[in-house]
Amino acid sequence: MSEEKKGFFAKLISGLSKTRSNIVSGIDSIFKGFSKIDDDFYEELEEILIMGDIGVVTTEKIIEGLKEKVKENKIKEPEECKELLINTIKEQMDIGENAYEFENQKSVILVIGVNGVGKTTSIGKLAGNLKAQGKKVVLAAADTFRAGAIKQLEEWANRAGVDIISGNEGGDPGAVIYDAVGAAKARNADVLIIDTAGRLHNKKNLMEELKKIDRILEKEYPNVYRETLIVLDGTTGQNALVQAREFMNAANITGIVLTKLDGTAKGGIAVAIQSELSIPVKYICVGEQIDDLEKFNSEQFVNALFTQE
Amino acid sequence: MAFESLSDKLQNIFKNLRSKGKLTESDVKAALKEVKMALLEADVSFKVVKQFINSVTERAVGSEVMTSLTPGQMVIKIVNEEMVSLMGSETTEISLKPSNEITVIMMMGLQGAGKTTTAAKLASKFKSKGRKPLLVGCDIYRPAAIEQLKINGEKVDVPVFEMGTKHEPVNIAKAAIEHAKSNGMNVVILDTAGRLHVDEDMMNELAKIRENIDIHQTILVVDSMTGQDAVNVASNFEEKIGIDGVILTKLDGDTRGGAALSIKSVTGKPILYVSTGEKLTDIEQFHPDRMASRILGMGDVLSLIEKAEANIDAEKAKEMEKKMRKAEFDFNDYLESMAQMKNMGGMAEILNMMPGMGAQLKGAQLPDEKALGRIEAIILSMTPKERSNPSILNPSRKYRIAKGAGVDIAEVNRLVKQFEQSKKMMKQFSGMMGGKRGGKMGRFKFPF
Numbered sequence: 001m002s003e004e005k006k007g008f009f010a011k012l013i014s015g016l017s018k019t020r021s022n023i024v025s026g027i028d029s030i031f032k033g034f035s036k037i038d039d040d041f042y043e044e045l046e047e048i049l050i051m052g053d054i055g056v057v058t059t060e061k062i063i064e065g066l067k068e069k070v071k072e073n074k075i076k077e078p079e080e081c082k083e084l085l086i087n088t089i090k091e092q093m094d095i096g097e098n099a100y101e102f103e104n105q106k107s108v109i110l111v112i113g114v115n116g117v118g119k120t121t122s123i124g125k126l127a128g129n130l131k132a133q134g135k136k137v138v139l140a141a142a143d144t145f146r147a148g149a150i151k152q153l154e155e156w157a158n159r160a161g162v163d164i165i166s167g168n169e170g171g172d173p174g175a176v177i178y179d180a181v182g183a184a185k186a187r188n189a190d191v192l193i194i195d196t197a198g199r200l201h202n203k204k205n206l207m208e209e210l211k212k213i214d215r216i217l218e219k220e221y222p223n224v225y226r227e228t229l230i231v232l233d234g235t236t237g238q239n240a241l242v243q244a245r246e247f248m249n250a251a252n253i254t255g256i257v258l259t260k261l262d263g264t265a266k267g268g269i270a271v272a273i274q275s276e277l278s279i280p281v282k283y284i285c286v287g288e289q290i291d292d293l294e295k296f297n298s299e300q301f302v303n304a305l306f307t308q309e
Numbered sequence: 310m311a312f313e314s315l316s317d318k319l320q321n322i323f324k325n326l327r328s329k330g331k332l333t334e335s336d337v338k339a340a341l342k343e344v345k346m347a348l349l350e351a352d353v354s355f356k357v358v359k360q361f362i363n364s365v366t367e368r369a370v371g372s373e374v375m376t377s378l379t380p381g382q383m384v385i386k387i388v389n390e391e392m393v394s395l396m397g398s399e400t401t402e403i404s405l406k407p408s409n410e411i412t413v414i415m416m417m418g419l420q421g422a423g424k425t426t427t428a429a430k431l432a433s434k435f436k437s438k439g440r441k442p443l444l445v446g447c448d449i450y451r452p453a454a455i456e457q458l459k460i461n462g463e464k465v466d467v468p469v470f471e472m473g474t475k476h477e478p479v480n481i482a483k484a485a486i487e488h489a490k491s492n493g494m495n496v497v498i499l500d501t502a503g504r505l506h507v508d509e510d511m512m513n514e515l516a517k518i519r520e521n522i523d524i525h526q527t528i529l530v531v532d533s534m535t536g537q538d539a540v541n542v543a544s545n546f547e548e549k550i551g552i553d554g555v556i557l558t559k560l561d562g563d564t565r566g567g568a569a570l571s572i573k574s575v576t577g578k579p580i581l582y583v584s585t586g587e588k589l590t591d592i593e594q595f596h597p598d599r600m601a602s603r604i605l606g607m608g609d610v611l612s613l614i615e616k617a618e619a620n621i622d623a624e625k626a627k628e629m630e631k632k633m634r635k636a637e638f639d640f641n642d643y644l645e646s647m648a649q650m651k652n653m654g655g656m657a658e659i660l661n662m663m664p665g666m667g668a669q670l671k672g673a674q675l676p677d678e679k680a681l682g683r684i685e686a687i688i689l690s691m692t693p694k695e696r697s698n699p700s701i702l703n704p705s706r707k708y709r710i711a712k713g714a715g716v717d718i719a720e721v722n723r724l725v726k727q728f729e730q731s732k733k734m735m736k737q738f739s740g741m742m743g744g745k746r747g748g749k750m751g752r753f754k755f756p757f
């Protein structure tokens with residue numbers, strides 16, 4: 001692990017274990033506090049997982065998986081369960097490859113999600129990250145709806161030192177994207193990242209607008225690697241699953257950015273989403289600074305859930 | 310959405326038990342397990358759910374439910390009552406000082422909760438009530454936050470006070486109050502930066518504002534989609550700053566909003582408003598009872614029941630119910646139930662309130678209000694015999710009726726068909742709405 005990565009890992013651990021009531025201490029206390037593996041033990045475990053936003057369905061799957069393993073391996077001591085549990089959760093999150101192919105090709109990243117989840121901020125961080133890799137990045141300020149959104153992205157473009165194409169507030173997001181594609185071509189950009197207005201997933205017309213954006217990209221910027229990231233707020237509960245499902249209907253989602261894991265929320269929803277929807281979490285964010293974004297690694301994430309500071 | 314509504318689930322559990330007449334404790338426990346799952350799916354805090362289930366169990370295992378012939382409804386009723394009592398039963402208005410004094414309100418919450426937008430909505434609300442609000446930009450961190458506030462202020466025509474991003478929020482707030490004094494403004498709304506409840510420096514910043522300024526109301530703005538962490542957030546803000554009221558945002562989404570219950574039960578502070586859209590007028594009074602059924606995934610089934618109780622003549626309804634059961638329902642009753650339907654506010658509204666019903670009824674082609682008028686005309690053109698025995702309606706009778714009502718014969722045909730469908734629907738409803746007699750709820754039978 002590189003120095004830089006370690007720093008981030010530490011941050012994640014500290015972010016995920018800021019309170020006594022987090023998954024970690026909870027889990028540890030039940031492994032130590034129970035003398036045998038019985039219904040009470042499983043019930044307690046269920047409680048801890050649900051309190052981490054893993055959700056009822058996925059929690060049940062995990063517990064079932066654990067019970068099987070306990071039986072198979074004839075395990076009697078709760079302490080011995082810990083490793084099995086970690087593995088069971090990892091299994092739930094294992095959805096095969098987790099590609100970052102867009103880094104190697106000319107690409108366009110469309111960033112979508114509901115209001116206030118951290119789309120613009122994540123784009124700023126991602127732009128900074130790609131720029132540091134020596135890539136030429138162009139941002140498109142296609143959130144023409146929310147007051148001040150364009151200025152906000154401009155500030156991030158500044159911080160990251162990348163180009164930005166923007167229009168007027170209240171203008172047509174399609175036009176901005178059209179212009180941005182033109183600029184990306186003309187400037188031979190490696191990556192074009194498009195910020196979009198927050199939209200609740202149950203608003204039909206706004207979801208239709210996403211399809212329109214998709215068509216523009218399809219038509220104006222063909223043969224470019226397409227990446228569509230949905231940003232989910234790590235403090236969100238079970239509704240994040242619904243969000244992901246609905247956005248999947250409107251766009252070909254290729255990955256998730258999970259934000260705000262620097263609080264006490266466990267982000268267990270990431271487990272639920274990977275398990276139930278098989279969309280990979282690609283990035284997680286643990287703060288508001290430009291370097292508070294990191295590629296997701298389920299191994300690391302689950303370990304972080306179970307590591308104490 | 311994927312999940313079956315809670316009331317459907319409970320009905321299913323109890324359906325098979327009816328024949329037994331009485332419920333055992335384990336029956337009730339099974340039902341409450343469903344309630345528990347529903348609450349957890351709705352993101353109510355696990356700890357709150359546990360307490361809640363305990364208090365419901367205590368009541369539900371009592372004789373009241375055990376001997377009831379409509380146990381499903383009894384359980385729902387108890388669950389709902391407990392829920393409403395937890396949510397608080399009254400609507401609460403935000404408290405303002407008299408107009409000749411300055412009321413200072415501080416908005417606070419996590420990042421992305423919707424503070425800035427909500428601040429502008431509140432300002433606009435106060436303005437329409439004749440107050441003179443001032444919005445104050447205290448978010449010196451997030452890029453363009455002040456810009457956002459200024460644009461929103463302009464939209465609602467409320468002045469915005471700001472000092473850029475180089476001053477401490479507490480000093481900005483002090484200066485803003487001076488500004489309000491000298492300009493005759495009487496409600497000062499501080500928009501603060503989003504912050505995590507565990508970020509000590511940032512929480513201290515709020516504490517400092519609170520210590521140095523006479524703040525009348527601190528408002529915690531919470532995203533209604535928040536998960537299990539809502540209790541940590543609320544209790545931290547309550548402990549470190551103190552909360553006077555809560556505003557829930559993004560309720561125009563489809564979240565069940567269990568965070569509301571968690572926050573209320575942890576802080577005991579009233580939820581004042583709900584924010585239901587991106588337009589600056591999209592803010593509404595909070596209704597605890599509605600929230601209760603939303604969290605339970607029951608639509609507004611209880612308000613529907615109340616509405617029905619208020620509007621439907623109990624005796625007539627009973628009689629109708631009997632007929633429905635025996636499938637004796639005819640066009641006379643149809644006419645009758647149409648009249649009652651009008652009292653209740655029309656088909657669309659009623660269906661909206663029925664959880665999970667919208668989808669089931671899609672194929673049934675519901676008439677709109679205008680069409681209802683024509684239906685009435687058609688039925689009135691039938692002879693009493695035809696009304697009470699629709700099976701005699703042959704083509705020549707239909708032709709006569711169509712002429713009498715001034716409609717196309719196709720429309721008469723459609724009505725007759727619809728009538729048959731309605732009969733089927735009613736069977737479903739009567740199944741859903743429960744038992745043979747008894748309780749308040751059992752009395753109401755869907756009239757259409």
Ligand SMILES: Nc1nc2c(ncn2[C@@H]2O[C@H](COP(=O)(O)OP(=O)(O)O)[C@@H](O)[C@H]2O)c(=O)[nH]1
Pocket residue numbers: 113114115116117118119120121122198231259260261262285286287288292420421451503505
């Ligand atoms: N603590 C924390 N705040 C974040 C994170 N990501 C974004 N935010 C904040 O969340 C708020 C909303 O972010 P924004 O990017 O404007 O959301 P958007 O509406 O989805 O574009 C801002 O105040 C951001 O600074 C994160 O990982 N941690």
Ligand SMILES: [Mg+2]
Pocket residue numbers: 119120121143149195196197198
């Ligand atoms: Mg944005």
